[in-house]
Amino acid sequence: VLVLSGPNLQLLGTREPAIYGTTTLADIEKQVRDLASTRGAAITFLQSNHEGALLDAIGAAPGSFDGILINAGAFTHTSLALFDALKAVALPAIEVHLSNPESREAFRHESKIAGACAAKVAGFGAASYTLALTGLLDLLDKRSQSH
Numbered sequence: 555v556l557v558l559s560g561p562n563l564q565l566l567g568t569r570e571p572a573i574y575g576t577t578t579l580a581d582i583e584k585q586v587r588d589l590a591s592t593r594g595a596a597i598t599f600l601q602s603n604h605e606g607a608l609l610d611a612i613g614a615a616p617g618s619f620d621g622i623l624i625n626a627g628a629f630t631h632t633s634l635a636l637f638d639a640l641k642a643v644a645l646p647a648i649e650v651h652l653s654n655p656e657s658r659e660a661f662r663h664e665s666k667i668a669g670a671c672a673a674k675v676a677g678f679g680a681a682s683y684t685l686a687l688t689g690l691l692d693l694l695d696k697r698s699q700s701h
């Protein structure tokens with residue numbers, strides 16, 4: 555599973571803790587890796603502030619990954635290119651957010667990438683990542699059983 559985190563998420567821990575909590579991205583990576591290992595899944599964890607780096611990672615994913623978790627940060631609300639990339643690779647992707655964007659400012663209510671994702675997990679803080687991984691691995695298990 556490819557786990558992508560977009561802009562400003564390297565600042566988790568100190569970034570607006572009332573909204574995002576005090577868990578760092580390194581803590582989240584550890585939680586995701588621990589869960590993945592109990593489920594027999596391998597993880598690549600990448601954070602970038604650069605839309606192009608996220609696009610490159612998505613574009614290169616087929617053949618190396620079975621699915622994607624993506625917290626695109628503010629690119630969620632702006633990036634048609636991320637929508638197109640997720641559509642292009644056609645791997646099951648889960649949209650992840652620590653906060654619940656739909657209970658925040660109006661500009662966060664629209665996700666450009668939601669239509670390219672199988673599901674969304676938002677509002678559970680750092681746990682959104684592990685909840686999303688559980689959901690994605692269950693989805694992949696179900697698919698491999700029916701094939």
Ligand code: DQA
Nearest residue numbers: 625627628651652653655662
């Ligand atoms: C976020 C929500 C986005 O609206 C915001 O721009 C972020 C973080 C979240 O995880 O809650 O950077 O994706």
